[in-house]
Amino acid sequence: MSDLKFQPEDVVDKSFDYVICGGGTAGLTLAARLTEDPSVTVAVLEAGEHNIGEPLIDVPGQFGQTFGNLKFDWSFPTTPQKHSLNKSYLWQRGKGLGGSSAMNFYAWTKPPAGDVDAIEALGNPGWNWEEYSKYTRISETFHVAQKEQSDLYPHTHDLAFRGESGPIQVTVPHSVHTIDQIFQETLVKKGLKAIKDPYGGDITGTWMASANLDPKSWTRSYAATAYYMPNRGRKNLVVLTEATVARVLFADAPGKELTATGVEFIHGGKKLNVYAKKEVILSAGAIKSPQILELSGIGRKEILEKIKVECKIDLRGVGQNVQDHTYFGISYELNPDHKHETYDLMRDPQFAAEAKRLHSELKGMHRIGITSFAYFPLTSASSKAAALIQQAAEGVDALKKSGKLEPGQADILDKQIESLKDDKLPDLEIIAFPGYFTTITAPEAGKNYVTVLSVLNHPLSRGTIHARSNDPLDHPEIDPAYFENDSDLENLVQHIKYIRSMTDTEPWKSGVVREIDPGPDYQTDEDLRKYIYDCHGTCWHTVGSTSMLPLDKQGVVSPELKVYGTTNLRAVDVGIIPIHLATHTHATAYVIAEKGEFITISRRPRR
Template sequence: MSDLKFSAEDVINKSFDYVVCGGGTAGLTLAARLTEDPSITVAVLEAGEHNIGEPLIDVPGQFGQTFGNPKFDWSFPTTNQTHSLNKSYLWQRGKGLGGSSAMNFYAWTKPPAQDVDAIEALGNPGWNWADYSKYTRISETFHIAQKEQSDLYPHTHDLAFRGESGPIQVTVPHSVHTVDRLFQETLVNKGLKAIKDPYGGDISGTWMASANLDPKSWTRSYAATAYYLPNRNRQNLVVLTEALVARVLFDTPTDKKDLTATGVEFIHGGKTHQVHARREVILSAGTIKSPQILELSGIGRKEILKKIGVECKIDLRGVGQNVQDHTYLGVSFELNPNDPHETYDLMRDPKFAAEAKRLHAELKGMHRIGITSFAYIPFQSATSEASTLIKRAAESVEALKKGGKLEPGQADILDKQIENLADPTVPDLEIIAFPGYFTTVTAPEPGKSYVTILFVLNHPLSRGTIHAISNDPLAHPAIDPAYFENDNDLENLVQHIKYIRSMTETEPLKSGIVREMDPGPNCKTDEEIRKYIYDCHGTCWHTIGSTSMLPLDKQGVVSPELKVYGTTNLRVVDIGIIPIHLATHTHATAYVIGEKAADLISGRVRT
């Protein structure tokens, strides 16, 4: 589907009340809500293509098929990672309307209440679990499991935790119920709590996840189809694709006054143009691009701006700092062939895959699949070494303080992380059952079924950076996640593998598997496990923090109203504002940010 409604002439040198830079998850959410007021005009500039109606986006069960395709993916490389074998990693990010909501694995998860309340505790009034819960319910419409699903697996819901009238359609996807039973029952037998519904702020235990799929069509429900498409004919909303924002324009500054944004310079069709903002400019370009745009606009560390030849308008020290990324990998197992499993491995058979596509047209088959079995585990429930490891992590933070190696504000954030790590009610380890082969060291064999237990580093102590390295807006910024700079992050993943292996000593998983595939029986010692992690880990696509919402003296970039410090009318509205990482996949949170920002800007109060 191509968008023929708007052309560059609808935007170039025109004036709008609000100019939103980035038509991704939060940006389209914000634009849709602002334009509910017909007196307000909004222009959205998106660097990627239109992309709505693309089967690679719409049809579920194609995990990662858009990765590496420049039509859909920015494919950002990281710098070589000093503490991870000097390797560079590729960060896939959505390019096109809907942003990363168009290319993720559509698992719909939400954080524990304590993680969200930590954001408020760091100096952000109103950014707490109660508010999060309100806005996330506003964003969604939940559909309970269908009878054919409940007959196979006893899905449980608490509708008080779920939205009933929001744009994003959320439901229980088709699941490989036999694998779910192995995973869930094993963890309960290991002592974890079975969570009835993990969407009310308590995720410590084992549970079944929903997905942002529309059960009426079994297609992806995401920002472009849920927030933009139903509203695309509004006269006060203009969306221009293939328009890359270069920098924010400001009025001529006067002494001791905050800067006022007057518009945006953008590149379209190989030429540079301008669009004007009467009220505000809003950056919703994501954790990677928003700090780069700020720096190209003269807002950031003066020494960084000097290197790239940009005049420093505001020496804002936090821009591009405090970067935190979830990284993940997996342990794969061959399933016992005596127990029938219809896993995702079937999709490697071309005939089966072709039939699955045909069945999807009838709203049947494997293309309704989702990733459903999750567990979040406090350190204390995962290992007998918990107290020693928590003490080790705390000592590493104290050493950074004494060594003067922390940026302003970092001590507060790290202290909060250690406090939560020591709290036995706050989960730190995450494991997920992917019903198929999802590791890369060895290869799956035809005709066999597998389960891969994926695991995620949720609360990294390491801190990275994202900074422009050129004044060319077409050049990628330098992305340094500083993987394993704090060795406790690596140790956390070692403990994940040990816990996953302990699951194989507990029924029913003990009888349900034949052998461990990756890392395999030759990987035994901690050093061998570390080597496996170095070789196989990669981004979980949940980067936050590069435009942190913190007090200015704590190296904040935006206030709790999301205004960039030193400006009167420039905001950042995307996942980069989150200052401390959350034990969740960040997709649902991006909608919360967009929804809440719309109310902050408009002054509307929703209950």
């Protein structure tokens, strides 16, 4: 599959209609859609390697195996977090064609309708659930659970919510059905609603997730294999890898809106140029897109002065309003009286080798996915919910009165408090990972585990991402400001208490033997806070750094995704999301690219 690789001479000093900065999830989706018109030429610049056909990417059931490997992973460090014991964290992000869609855990999830409608309410006409639903179906082809799967667990689907002809292949992964059973049944008994199909805008309850896997080959279906590879032979598409974007080039037009004329990039240690006849599009992700803007002279004047870049547009929102999902796990040893074939088996080298062999026969553990999810409001988790929500609201009011809020932040925070008060919208997320996935205690050989993952979906804390120098090869300075707002930490404390309460309800009660991490030494709220400090980390879902908001609300892009102050520079990636969503962001990245290509560029009718 890796037979076609472009060389610098295919783009250097040449002109294309569109130059796309970043060959990740959104960038390759855009490129494929734009070049459906044979008269449109597109060049894509990707900093990472070609990476297509790599077993570490293609074969599922290798959770995190590419993390820390610089061939696949940017491994961005954060600044020390002063509200989290001054710890620094690594943010793993995909480097290479397909971006993070090549290294995520391939859970295919979508947000509640209310979260998407909140984006429109913040000043973005057309960015609502109805539009989201249309474009997400365009991106996918759904395959129902196979009989052997349904015989083990009763998977339910509503095909009206699913796509039937899109590039991304989506199906029900093979799961540890015994884990799904005790997790799902317990949560229903605890009062959560069983969701038949969570892809229609209602996710508040407990449900089974799909995965972006192709059931014909049981391999990852992602931007590179689904959007790029089938179209790589198009004469109007050039994709150059190992090409790091340095800055966007602009025509001289003092006192007027800037017009992008091309892109300067680095390949083989040399600075080279490619030119755009129509538009330059930033699809480098929530971490790199703001850095590229700043290196191009668009951003906060004081930041640009600090890194010695001429300020062309003092655009205050660049690199601001950063929101990240953070997560950690609670691990349990499973009752050995019940047979569970969990992911723990993969720690046995002999079993792992056999699993790899079986995958060639479309069998075995390498078809596994993460399937059991639950999303629910704080009111379903804690008797103290009303007081905690009031505390959060008072904290926001105090911020507003302090005068410390950036423009637009009051509107966003008010919207988040409004959602907290709505018991139809979820605040808490828990996931059953069918194996050991915590770090304090070592798992024991021969035992089976389940780890309940806890994810903070709607952080009230706000971070920043800014260039630290004018060197494009330097990582940007990332400050997620974890737990700057104490309500975020309190939210996660309530997660732990809810997860622990599951042991009072069957079948979870008899299905687990003991809690491993954090274990009996962590009892008080302060103990639980310490555990969170010690064990939380990014959930790889950063948004907001190039927010789609009105200019006077510190927006970076308009609802047409055009960077303010420019005529033809756009940002099309998850960085534009101005208020975080209760979902993993992968499927949403395709929506942004699919909708973005239509509303901002070609306006060609979509299927």
